[in-house]
Amino acid sequence: MKLIIKHFNELTLNELVDIYKLRVSIFVVEQKCPCQEIDDADKVAYHIWLEDEEGIEAYARVLPKGTTFKEASIGRVIAKKRRCGLGTRIVMEAIHVAEEKFNEKIIKIEAQVYAKGLYEKCGFVQVSEPFLEDGIPHIQMLYQK
Numbered sequence: 001m002k003l004i005i006k007h008f009n010e011l012t013l014n015e016l017v018d019i020y021k022l023r024v025s026i027f028v029v030e031q032k033c034p035c036q037e038i039d040d041a042d043k044v045a046y047h048i049w050l051e052d053e054e055g056i057e058a059y060a061r062v063l064p065k066g067t068t069f070k071e072a073s074i075g076r077v078i079a080k081k082r083r084c085g086l087g088t089r090i091v092m093e094a095i096h097v098a099e100e101k102f103n104e105k106i107i108k109i110e111a112q113v114y115a116k117g118l119y120e121k122c123g124f125v126q127v128s129e130p131f132l133e134d135g136i137p138h139i140q141m142l143y144q145k
Helices: 011-032 040-044 084-102 113-123
Strands: 002-007 046-052 055-063 072-079 106-112 122-125 131-133 136-144
Touching: 002 084, 011 046, 011 055, 011 072, 040 055, 046 084, 055 084, 072 084, 072 113, 106 113, 106 122, 113 122, 113 136
Parallel strands: 072 106
Antiparallel strands: 002 046, 046 055, 055 072, 106 136, 122 136, 131 136
8 A cells, every 4th residue: 555645735626626536425425424625724735545456545644733723634534445544554653643734732623522542542632622624523632742
């Protein structure tokens, strides 16, 4: 499986379309969540994904501090095949990107409650009570190196 890390400005049009197709298929269609999936935060993000001959298998975006939170952030985490380590791998790669590209030691996320264990395995700690975001239960979590 090949790891790809690109800032928005480095993406090809085909890569961008593939990323958007995957994100919309999961976050809008599969989760039945009519939300504004594509946003301006994509323009300042590093987009990271794992791909094989079938295409993108896992994806996340890494945002600099001041974009969605005062801290750096990771979001739009997807692993097409679940419970096989891809989610953990892409989150760990996203942490590495935040540390390397943005020199960040603190990362804040809004995680879907069902994925709390995944993020805890990667070093995140819950810092909020559950709340609804687009009708889906979420929690805020913090990673500190």
